[in-house]
Amino acid sequence: MSALPAAPRFSDPGVFGRVAVLMGGTSAEREVSLDSGRNVLEALRSRGIDAFAVDGIPALVEAIRAGGVDRVFNILHGNRGGGEDGVLQGLLDALGVPYTGPGVLGSALTMDKIRTKQVWMAEGLPTPGFARLAAGEDLVAAARALGLPVFVKPSCEGSSVGVFRILGEQDLAAAAEFAAGYDGELLMERMVQGPEFTVGILGDLALPSIRIEPAGEWYDYHAKYVADDTRYICPGMEGEEEAEIGRLALAAFRAAGCSGWGRVDVMRDRETGLQLIEVNTAPGMTSHSLVPKAAAELGVDFASLCWLILEQTLPEQTRVEGREGGAHA
Template sequence: MTAVAPPRLSDPRAFGCVAVLLGGSSAEREVSLDSGRNVLEALRARGIDAQPVDGIPALIEGLRERRFDRVFNILHGNKGGGEDGTLQGLLEALGVPYTGSRVLGSALAMDKIRSKQVWLALGLPTPRYARLAKGDDVQAAAHALGLPVIVKPACEGSSVGVSRVFDDAGLAGAVELASRYPGELLMEQLVVGGEYTVGILGDLALPTIRIVPAGEYYDYHAKYQAEDTQYLCPGLDDAGAEVEMRALALAAFRALGCSGWGRVDVMRDRDGNNHLLEVNTAPGMTSHSLVPKAARELGIGFEELCWRVLETSLADGGAA
């Protein structure tokens, strides 16, 4: 088992009053509310003075009144969410410590197109893709990549707006669905193989998880509602392959300027090649979520995980 250093703090009073920022107005609001409730309960169980705050406007009001000393950010998504760098910039400007990635890492990770551009520039593997603007020839893009392809919003998470397209007839519907969300569209090659995820906690890549949905795909239902999705941890039987994927995930996380904690999603094709999909800088903390499952493999329970994530807000591991 990977050696894990003990938590840095033992006194819950050292954190002051913590705003658990949840909910918001993004397409992932319900997931964020669920995650936030779990985090709030865990922090309070450890003696931390933690208070729920629904959305950024409510947080601003609380900060003006000096009610909070730091922020545990569990907002998901971009529009009204807390993962695109907007919230991080606000908190940096106000000098308020917070969990997770800084401004640049949050913004790059939320934008899947820019993430790919950074990874490709550094020689890190990711599926071939096309950036789709309004009016582009979608059929030509799909043929250039080679069907089947994935079509999705470039700046959403939780499988929101994602379609798998196997022929020309499915392209129009996929584009229409993805276009309901703000930002550009991303089309990428569909990788046939196993779906994996790697949690990141500080400088540590957690054990891999292989995701095996009962249905054909790991969609929103399989992620947050289904009870028959299997999660195999560690996800790889071969020790060398396990080390390789975890190292790749940590490299991808750092390449985007991410820090603190997060989750890296990876596809492994039938030839054993890894392909980076995306980085999540405020991963889910629901009963179905993956970072807690991986942390448990290292003996880190949910309450301790939340404590350790909160430690990423400290001056030498988070915002000043």
């Protein structure tokens, strides 16, 4: 059984001031971000927080210049106009505006799947073997050298954008066609033969794991955001195995320079055991999303989860109504 999250430090929504819920943007994950953002905005307002929606980074800059932002709940997914690649975090650090989620280092590093895996390997943490493909590199030759089956995915995208599952030679053509028109690095990763899990992180706590069982052959974009027949089993493991996956997820999160909240995706290979896949530093908060499901297993409803995440933007010694908070910022 996972530990319970710490109780909220504050009950007065006024402690947060005016909160910009940052969503949308121009990344490939815009629509998912808008869905997440609407849910977060509704949840914060339901708890009396003075929250408002902001679509994209330029609009946020204007709102900050106008003096109307005390802190940011970042639910902007992806890069290239998203909020998970460190650019937003550096901007807000420079402007002195607190925000949810990891800082510059953790955000920038984990947006790049290849370099995240390199850090994990240096730390002795388990992750599937991989090949790094520069733009224009021969994907077919790389797949044959690494050995099928493999997954191919952009190193710096999320939400299963541009992911190819290559089981045999017949699957190479479609992936090679995508690679020929893609201008960034691609990650080619040995396919894990076994079940898929995810572990939400809230501060220093690993939430209960979730075992993901899609109705189809794999957990693609449709299974994540559209289908209603994907099964989510929480907790995904029991006893010492559940404790082990929680410890591994926390270690992976911290090794990648992350703090605050996020989600670590893990798979269990039939031969090599638990294998780290990637980190999400602004996880989805849609009706299909996994961090809210895991929090609910501990009795934390969606609005309370959003409150706890937003509390992470408050400094350790925030004085409200004559008392001080004592948790970490």
